[in-house]
Amino acid sequence: MEIWGPGELYRIGEIVKHGEKIYKCNKEHVSQIDFDKFRFDKIRIQQTDDAEEIEINNGQVFTLITSMDKEYYNHCGKAMLQSYKRHATNIGTLYVYNEQLFEPKVKGVEKAGWNLGSEFVKFHRRHTNSKIKTFSKKAFPIIDAMDRFNCDRLVWVDADCIFVNNMPRMLLELISPDDVLSTHFSVWHQKNDKEYHSCETGFFILNKNHSGYREFCDLYADIYYNDRDKELDLRRFYDGEVYGKCVEIMEAKGHKMLNLNPAKHKTPISRSVIAPYIEHYKAGLKDKVDFATLQDDEV
Numbered sequence: 326m327e328i329w330g331p332g333e334l335y336r337i338g339e340i341v342k343h344g345e346k347i348y349k350c351n352k353e354h355v356s357q358i359d360f361d362k363f364r365f366d367k368i369r370i371q372q373t374d375d376a377e378e379i380e381i382n383n384g385q386v387f388t389l390i391t392s393m394d395k396e397y398y399n400h401c402g403k404a405m406l407q408s409y410k411r412h413a414t415n416i417g418t419l420y421v422y423n424e425q426l427f428e429p430k431v432k433g434v435e436k437a438g439w440n441l442g443s444e445f446v447k448f449h450r451r452h453t454n455s456k457i458k459t460f461s462k463k464a465f466p467i468i469d470a471m472d473r474f475n476c477d478r479l480v481w482v483d484a485d486c487i488f489v490n491n492m493p494r495m496l497l498e499l500i501s502p503d504d505v506l507s508t509h510f511s512v513w514h515q516k517n518d519k520e521y522h523s524c525e526t527g528f529f530i531l532n533k534n535h536s537g538y539r540e541f542c543d544l545y546a547d548i549y550y551n552d553r554d555k556e557l558d559l560r561r562f563y564d565g566e567v568y569g570k571c572v573e574i575m576e577a578k579g580h581k582m583l584n585l586n587p588a589k590h591k592t593p594i595s596r597s598v599i600a601p602y603i604e605h606y607k608a609g610l611k612d613k614v615d616f617a618t619l620q621d622d623e624v
Contacts, residue, residue: 387417388476393484394424406431412488422466464564483527510593521560523569537580
């Protein structure tokens with residue numbers, strides 16, 4: 326076990342020993358001369374004098390991202406953020422892109438703001454289709470996050486997802502190994518006797534250390550910046566179709582992907598390896614759920 330020392334970079338989830346006590350880092354930071362107890366949580370010692378079981382991990386840094394406006398936050402987003410606080414802080418920091426710059430009142434969740442750049446403004450000026458514009462409010466935060474956060478894995482989780490059990494960090498490490506560029510849920514749709522591939526982007530993981538990462542990100546952004554939906558024969562100009570097209574193109578170039586939906590389910594998350602830990606209330610289903618019952622009384 327690492328002994329705490331000054332001048333070291335400590336990331337969320339790292340375990341250190343200071344004196345006779347064991348701590349887990351709760352805020353990424355560079356240590357100063359004095360031990361900062363507010364950036365670490367003490368791991369309790371049980372009566373057996375054995376340390377509380379510590380989750381083993383390989384040291385990868387995960388950053389989670391999501392986006393929502395104030396109305397969506399009140400409807401389901403607050404419940405999602407609180408479920409993260411209960412079940413997934415061991416994974417990494419969650420940043421919420423907060424349209425209208427509302428205050429997400431959940432401790433431990435970081436605000437990402439809504440400065441999505443001039444290309445976002447131009448896209449909304451060019452397009453009149455309300456659904457295309459709505460789904461772009463997910464795509465442009467993804468584009469921003471691709472370059473913004475210093476981590477090993479970038480994890481998107483939709484605002485209408487709920488963490489229902491403690492998420493094992495090792496599971497995410499197993500499904501996003503070093504040689505895989507994207508971990509995702511591929512889905513297929515028929516239109517005019519043609520099969521189209523897209524991705525269910527309620528959850529995905531991008532490997533920032535992969536050799537194909539930069540090209541994947543540039544392609545994703547270029548499709549939006551230059552309206553390449555017709556050129557690339559997308560079924561719809563939604564983020565899932567764009568992500569799916571990037572997966573297709575990069576996989577054809579020899580980059581390894583991990584599809585978590587080999588059985589081709591239309592609603593794959595509930596039938597997947599992450600189903601015991603995340604529920605996705607997509608489309609009309611979320612309008613039938615009272616998310617207030619899933620919220621905590623205090624945050």
